[in-house]
Amino acid sequence: xxxxxxxxxxLVQPVxxxxxxxxxxxxxxxxxxxxxxxxxxxxxQLLFYSVGIGQISSEVPQNLSASRxxxxxxxxxxxxxxxxxxxxxxxxxxxLSPGLSGNTIYFGEGSWLTVV
Amino acid sequence: SQQGEEDPQAxxxxxxxxxxxxxxxxxxxxxxxxxxxxxxxxxxxxxxxRSNEREKHSGRxxxxxxxxxxxxxxxxxxxxxxxTASYFCATDLNQAGTALIFGKGTTLSVxx
Numbered sequence: 001x002x003x004x005x006x007x008x009x010x011l012v013q014p015v016x017x018x019x020x021x022x023x024x025x026x027x028x029x030x031x032x033x034x035x036x037x038x039x040x041x042x043x044x045q046l047l048f049y050s051v052g053i054g055q056i057s058s059e060v061p062q063n064l065s066a067s068r069x070x071x072x073x074x075x076x077x078x079x080x081x082x083x084x085x086x087x088x089x090x091x092x093x094x095x096l097s098p099g100l101s102g103n104t105i106y107f108g109e110g111s112w113l114t115v116v
Numbered sequence: 117s118q119q120g121e122e123d124p125q126a127x128x129x130x131x132x133x134x135x136x137x138x139x140x141x142x143x144x145x146x147x148x149x150x151x152x153x154x155x156x157x158x159x160x161x162x163x164x165x166r167s168n169e170r171e172k173h174s175g176r177x178x179x180x181x182x183x184x185x186x187x188x189x190x191x192x193x194x195x196x197x198x199x200t201a202s203y204f205c206a207t208d209l210n211q212a213g214t215a216l217i218f219g220k221g222t223t224l225s226v227x228x
Contacts, residue, residue, distance in 0.1 A: 059209075102146070102208075105151075
């Protein structure tokens, strides 16, 4: 069965510090990978998605970046955090089934980031 | 950008009552999905309805889709306290279906 691991679960970082959130998926190959962010009491915002190694699509321009160094590894980074980067970050994966079959996404347990 | 918008934003009911949540979207879709999120956790897929389907059932869940009105509804029958969660609709980001975009969600509170 497939599993997704995301870490760290919680972190408190000062403004201007770097960030690295990591996510790995097990039990499948060539998954689509995603980073979403959820601000307090709000919906999910798609940040990045990747359909293959080294292929990153950015949906929202900001001071975050993503990388996919291996097939089942997805990393979210920032060189200098802003207060507005605080939120709940969710990594997710799917196996693409376009069209009517749909693209069901499976989420990790999330990482709570507080920028102080 | 946000495709789906859920309504209401919050819903409070008693155990045993039915809960209905609505989702409106803007562009044509191949399918629409509903997800559930317990507080502080990741989202869990509930059900997918295809654009050529009008209604779908899964246990106590009933989803309808009206493509002419660009809307969907999620009905939870005989609600339980354990149904307390946020519920989101999701649609494809693009025709290739490479990602999903989610609405802001409906927060459901079921009291016993």
